[in-house]
Amino acid sequence: MSGGISIHVVDVSRGLVASGMRVELHALSPVRRLVAAGSISPKGLLEEAALGARFAAGAFEAVFHVADFYRAAGVALPSVPFLDVVTYRFGIDNPEQHYHLPFKCTPWGYSCFRGGA
Secondary structure: OOOOEEEEEEEEOOOOOOOOOOEEEEEEEOOOOEEEEOOOOOEEEOOOOOOOOOOOOEEEEEEEHHHHHHHOOOOOOOOOOOOOOOEEEEEEEEOOOEEEEEEEEOOOEEEOOOOOO
16 A cells, blocks of 8 residues: 555454544644544544545644543543543655554553554
């Protein structure tokens, strides 16, 4: 796969893909603009056609709606959740490469990195 971005989300606290979590992707330059938005599929992916495009080099931001996901799943959270909306800023240096973002989360922590897909 060349170019594009893929986002894969796993709820590691329950050992499940985070199906239903709302995720957005924004380009940050020259101005912040929404590139793709939707819910994580039963495959654990944000399946939005816009993610298959080649993106210009620059800064991007993925936004993960963690607390809403856990509440919808019936997981008890404090009235003020430790994690609510997580933003992850990353850069694309080479538009010819594919950028895969695995996001692993619990109600209390997360990890996001550039993976190989």
